[in-house]
Amino acid sequence: MNKIKDVLEAKGIKQIWLAEQLGKSYNMVNSYVQNRRQPSLETLFEISKILKVEVKALIKED
Helix, strand or coil: CECHHHHHHHHCCCHHHHHHHHCCCHHHHHHHHCCCCCCCHHHHHHHHHHHCCCHHHHECCC
16 A cells, blocks of 8 residues: 555645656556555655655555
């Protein structure tokens, strides 16, 4: 499980913008945000770089 949705909301960033930055479709990013699919570690690190947060801020520790 991830907290991408929480970070996007806290920063006021739209999923479509993140999708453009990642070079992925909106549907793919939406599936990450809704936790229907988990990004690869490589993608997770790329998201953290784009959002300027630590990777651990994107991961639920449950």
